[in-house]
Amino acid sequence: xxxxxxxxxxxxxxxxxxxxxxxxxxxxxxxxxxxxxxxxxxxxxxxxxxxxxxxxxxxxxxxxxxxxxxxxxxxxxxxxxxxxxxxxxxxxxxxxxxxxxxxxxxxxxxxxxxxxxxxxxxxxxxxxxxxxxxxxxxxxxxxxxxxxxxxxxxxxxxxxxxxxxxxxxxxxxxxxxxxxxxxxxxxxxxxxxxxxxxxxxxxxxxxxxxxxxxxxxxxxxxxxxxxxxxxxxxxxxxxxxxxxxxxxxxxxx
Amino acid sequence: xxxxxxxxxxxxxxxxxxxxxxxxxxxxxxxxxxxxxxxxxxxxxxxxxxxxxxxxxxxxxxxxxxxxxxxxxxxxxxxxxxxxxxxxxxxxxxxxxxxxxxxxxxxxxxxxxxxxxxxxxxxxxxxxxxxxxxxxxxxxxxxxxxxxxxxxxxxxxxxxxxxxxxxxxxxxxxxxxxxxxxxxxxxxxxxxxxxxxxxxxxxxxxxxxxxxxxxxxxxxxxxxxxxxxxxxxxxxxxxxxxxxxxxxxxxxxxxxxxxxxxxxxxxxxxxxxxxxxxxxxxxxxxxxxxxxxxxxxxxxxxxxxxxxxxxxxxxxxxxxxxxxxxxxxxxxxxxxxxxxxxxxxxxxxxxxxxxxxxxxxxxxxxxxxxxxxxxxxxxxxxxxxxxxxxxxxxxxxxxxxxxxxxxxxx
Numbered sequence: 001x002x003x004x005x006x007x008x009x010x011x012x013x014x015x016x017x018x019x020x021x022x023x024x025x026x027x028x029x030x031x032x033x034x035x036x037x038x039x040x041x042x043x044x045x046x047x048x049x050x051x052x053x054x055x056x057x058x059x060x061x062x063x064x065x066x067x068x069x070x071x072x073x074x075x076x077x078x079x080x081x082x083x084x085x086x087x088x089x090x091x092x093x094x095x096x097x098x099x100x101x102x103x104x105x106x107x108x109x110x111x112x113x114x115x116x117x118x119x120x121x122x123x124x125x126x127x128x129x130x131x132x133x134x135x136x137x138x139x140x141x142x143x144x145x146x147x148x149x150x151x152x153x154x155x156x157x158x159x160x161x162x163x164x165x166x167x168x169x170x171x172x173x174x175x176x177x178x179x180x181x182x183x184x185x186x187x188x189x190x191x192x193x194x195x196x197x198x199x200x201x202x203x204x205x206x207x208x209x210x211x212x213x214x215x216x217x218x219x220x221x222x223x224x225x226x227x228x229x230x231x232x233x234x235x236x237x238x239x240x241x242x243x244x245x246x247x248x249x250x251x252x253x
Numbered sequence: 254x255x256x257x258x259x260x261x262x263x264x265x266x267x268x269x270x271x272x273x274x275x276x277x278x279x280x281x282x283x284x285x286x287x288x289x290x291x292x293x294x295x296x297x298x299x300x301x302x303x304x305x306x307x308x309x310x311x312x313x314x315x316x317x318x319x320x321x322x323x324x325x326x327x328x329x330x331x332x333x334x335x336x337x338x339x340x341x342x343x344x345x346x347x348x349x350x351x352x353x354x355x356x357x358x359x360x361x362x363x364x365x366x367x368x369x370x371x372x373x374x375x376x377x378x379x380x381x382x383x384x385x386x387x388x389x390x391x392x393x394x395x396x397x398x399x400x401x402x403x404x405x406x407x408x409x410x411x412x413x414x415x416x417x418x419x420x421x422x423x424x425x426x427x428x429x430x431x432x433x434x435x436x437x438x439x440x441x442x443x444x445x446x447x448x449x450x451x452x453x454x455x456x457x458x459x460x461x462x463x464x465x466x467x468x469x470x471x472x473x474x475x476x477x478x479x480x481x482x483x484x485x486x487x488x489x490x491x492x493x494x495x496x497x498x499x500x501x502x503x504x505x506x507x508x509x510x511x512x513x514x515x516x517x518x519x520x521x522x523x524x525x526x527x528x529x530x531x532x533x534x535x536x537x538x539x540x541x542x543x544x545x546x547x548x549x550x551x552x553x554x555x556x557x558x559x560x561x562x563x564x565x566x567x568x569x570x571x572x573x574x575x576x577x578x579x580x581x582x583x584x585x586x587x588x589x590x591x592x593x594x595x596x597x598x599x600x601x602x603x604x605x606x607x608x609x610x611x612x613x614x615x616x617x618x619x620x621x622x623x624x625x626x627x628x629x630x631x632x633x634x635x636x637x638x639x640x641x642x643x644x645x646x647x648x649x650x651x652x653x654x655x656x657x658x659x660x661x662x663x
Contacts, residue, residue, distance in 0.1 A: 057576060057656050078580050085578020096573045096660065100269050110577040112258055157577070 003066075004164055004197050005031035005054065010063035012049050023049045025220035026063070033164070036191045036198040036231070038208035041217030047201050048169065050217065054199060055088055055167045056080045068164060085113050089158025093170035095150045097142040097157075103129060104138035107156045114161065128156035132186055148179030155186055159196075166190070168200040172207050178241055184210045184234035210234050256586070263591040270563070277559040278599035281636050284549030285603025286610055288632045289624070291545040293611040295538020296623035302534045306527040308445045308454065310386040312352075312490055313523040314497060316344075316483040316504070335517045337478040338462065340507060344485060347503055350496035352488050355382045356462055356480035360470040364458060365430040366418040373414050375431055375458045377465025385486045393425035393440025396461055404463035408436040411455035412444040429458070434468050436460065493522055549632075553596070553639035560592050560647035571651050572659025585652040592644020593637055600636030604629055 012024040023046045031037050041047045052058040053065060056072055059080075065072045068087060075083065084090075089110075097106045107125040116124070129138050132152040142150050151171060158166050168187070172180035188210060190196045200211060208214050210232045216224040267274040318335040341356035358377040363370055382388070383395045396407045408429055415424050424438045445454040460469065462480070487496035497520050504518050564571070571584055608629070611622040 052657050055576070078582075081575070081578050081580040084576065090576050092660065096569060096576075098570055098573070101265075109574070112262070113574075113578040113580065113583055161578075 002033055003030040004033040004068055005029075005199070006064075006066040007054075008064045008066075010050070010053065010060050010065060012046070012053065012058070013061045023220055024053075024060070027217075027220070027222055028063075029215060029222055029225065031197060031199060033197055034191070034195045035213065036187065036211040037200070038211035038214045039199065039201045039217060040203070040205070040208050040214055041223075045217040046220040047217045051167060051169050051199075051201050055090060056083050081113070085110055085161060087164050089155075089161065089163040089166040091151070091154050091158050091166060091168040091171045093173040095142070095147075095154045095174070097150055097153055099143065100141055102139050102141055103134060103145070103153045103156075106142070106153055107138075107160050109157060110161050124160050125156070128160040129153070131159060131190075132156045146179070147175050148182050151175060151179070151183055152186065155183070155190075159190070163196070165197045165199065168198065170201055170203065172202065172204065178238070180204075180207060181234050181238040181241070184232075185238055188231075188234050206232075256590070259583075259586045259590045260594065262587050263594050266563075266567075266587075266591055267594060273559060274595060277556055278595055278602065280552030280555035281549070281596050281599025281639065282552075282603040282606055284545070284552035284639075285600050285632045285636050286607035287545035287548050288542060288635075289604060289607025289628060290610040290614065290622070291541035292538065292628040292632075293607075293622035293624050294614060294620060295534070295541045296625060296628070297615065297621040299531060299534040299538055300623050301621050302527075302531050305446075305448065306524070306531065308387070309448060309523060309527065310486065311524070312487040312493060313385065314485040314487060314493065314500070315521045315523055316340075316485060316500060317519050317521065318479075318482070319517065319519070335508065336480050336483055336504075338480055339478060340504060341480065341483045343503060343507060344483065344500055348496060348499035350488055350492040350499055351485055353381045353385050353486045355379050355385055355484045356482075357382070357484055358462060358465050358470055358481040360465075362431050362458075362469065364414065364418065366424070366427065369418045369420075371414060371417040373411075373456050373458055375460060375465065375469060377462035377470065378459055379462055382459065382484065385484055388445075389443040391441045391443045392423060393438070396439050396459075401461040401463050404467050405461060406434060406436045406464060406468070407439045407461065409440050409442060409459040410438055411442050411453075411457040411459075413453055413456040414458055415441045431458065431460075432469055490524070493524065497522065546635075549636065549639060552599070552636075553643040556592055556595055556640060557643035557647060559595075560588060560644055561650070563591075564588065564647045564651040567651075568654065568659045568662040571654050572656045572662065575654070575656035576660060581652040584654075585648050588648035588651045589641065589644050592648065593640035596640030596644075597633075597637045600633045603636065604633060607632070 007030070008028050010024050010027040011022070014021045014023055027050065039047050039050065049058070053060055053072075056067070057080075059073055067083065070083065072080070072083070098109070104122065104125045107128050108121045111121040111124065126135065126138060129135055132155050134149060134152050134156065137145060137149065142153070145153065171183050171187075175183065184207060187198055187200070191198050198211070200208075202208050209228060212228055212231050214226045214228060215222050216226065316336060336356070338356045341354045344351055344354040355378055360375055361372065362375045363372050364375075379401050380395055380398055388395070391412060393409075395409055396405065399405075400407050408431065410418070410424055410429070418424065418429060419427065424441060427438050428435050429438060430436070442455065442459075448454050466480075485496065485500065487493045500520060501516065505516065508517055510517065574584060608624060611624055614620055615622040
């Protein structure tokens with residue numbers, strides 16, 4: 001198991017006129033293939049900037065980032081887009097689904113940019129939706145789905161390109177506990193069964209505890225790198241929750 | 254990504270915002286329709302004037318007698334009779350660029366047939382006149398050269414005269430009395446309608462020029478062969494100037510005018526006079542088209558406006574597309590295709606509306622319009638170009654959004 005992410009002495013400055021803000025002040029770490037890593041830290045600690053660089057949406061000011069052995073810093077915007085479409089799946093706090101567009105079409109979206117034939121697009125979107133337990137909802141629009149279901153559509157969208165790496169930025173931030181646990185259960189299952197590497201930013205220490213390792217960021221540096229001895233089991237925790245009335249109504253519907 | 258996929262994404266986006274798309278398209282619809290209708294009206298007007306010019310006859314030159322000056326007093330053209338039928342014969346015989354020359358005299362007369370009477374113009378001409386003026390016969394025949402030689406009392410009626418004197422009766426063979434002289438009607442001319450100057454070209458009676466000078470209009474005391482003018486047809490449009498030079502030289506020689514003295518005749522190129530009108534009609538057509546294209550440009554600005562709004566509104570969507578692997582060219586083509594779809598669709602509807610408007614204008618306003626395939630194709634092409642031109646800026650703006658900021662955009 002090699003490292004899928006190797007970050008060495010990563011520095012990111014933002015320049016506003018004369019004043020340069022040092023957001024990342026030399027971060028180095030590796031993420032092993034097939035692991036589930038949480039990143040925690042207060043606002044302004046640079047964790048969002050780190051996620052943007054890991055997601056190939058931004059490039060570092062200095063330092064190197066190797067994704068699967070590819071030096072991301074040397075790529076132009078088209079090559080970065082290519083990398084994003086083939087290697088990375090994104091899950092956002094706000095889901096970012098296209099309104100008035102069916103779940104299946106939302107999931108198909110990344111495939112539009114990789115010249116995938118329409119038939120294959122539909123097939124893969126259906127499989128990805130099935131993987132997050134939403135096979136029945138492929139024709140529903142986001143407004144007809146609950147928050148948790150919307151996030152699961154978003155996860156299906158992240159999965160559809162068979163990425164090596166899924167980056168999740170506060171995936172449970174807009175969800176209640178039950179829905180958050182549902183998401184964590186899916187993440188753990190994908191990590192365990194499909195061997196997908198997961199890197200997740202979160203505020204919530206309980207959520208972070210479902211990963212195998214927690215990187216604590218503070219002031220642009222990795223402040224503490226903590227291995228989680230006994231990661232929580234989200235599926236078990238979900239089953240242990242008191243039966244939820246809303247969910248019951250939804251199941252019967 | 255294939256263009257087809259771009260088009261599908263674009264059409265989806267347009268369908269999602271249906272009302273807005275339709276309103277945006279309306280600008281282009283009106284623009285294209287206005288261009289087609291206005292160009293049609295302009296082309297119709299030009300065509301009408303061309304028809305009128307053709308009704309006068311082609312390659313026409315008119316030679317008029319006078320003006321001469323006597324002791325510094327200059328008299329108007331035609332004030333003194335200087336042209337004769339012999340001049341007309343000489344012009345045909347000696348000017349190589351001239352096809353035909355017809356001497357004419359004209360005068361007003363009250364014409365009587367049975368219980369009807371009518372005031373009209375009587376023209377004395379030769380049979381070649383029908384050829385020069387491109388007259389055809391509605392009924393009967395034109396009079397002949399022997400008629401002219403014999404100063405026969407035969408007349409050819411214009412359709413207006415025929416209608417006023419005889420109503421529905423066939424006038425051929427009937428008798429009309431012009432200034433107390435009975436004439437036999439030999440035929441009726443096919444109507445020509447208005448001349449470019451607005452005269453009724455059918456309100457006329459044609460008689461042999463010999464008959465006219467000897468029996469109707471009164472012989473000129475000084476010269477019995479004097480005529481009111483000579484109508485000349487050049488061999489071709491290109492020979493017009495050459496013909497004028499030849500006629501001028503010939504007449505100066507025949508009239509013994511010393512070098513340096515003024516001509517005692519004047520020569521007019523009729524085609525030239527009326528082609529000025531044609532030019533003005535064309536200018537009007539261009540002007541109408543130009544005004545209409547302004548509305549097309551305004552429609553284009555409408556598209557740009559909506560596309561800019563749409564880019565702003567969909568900033569997060571663009572951010573998401575970039576995040577999941579869309580390249581800048583993907584975003585650029587998506588928004589460009591959206592703009593072009595709007596304008597091209599608007600163009601097609603505009604063509605339909607414009608064609609309908611042209612037909613409506615010609616039937617209700619009785620104004621001839623002329624639809625050309627070229628103007629239709631041109632305005633469709635132009636409307637698509639409007640989409641490219643006004644869609645490019647918003648599309649570029651969308652393509653170069655920073656995905657991180659776009660995703661965070663509220």
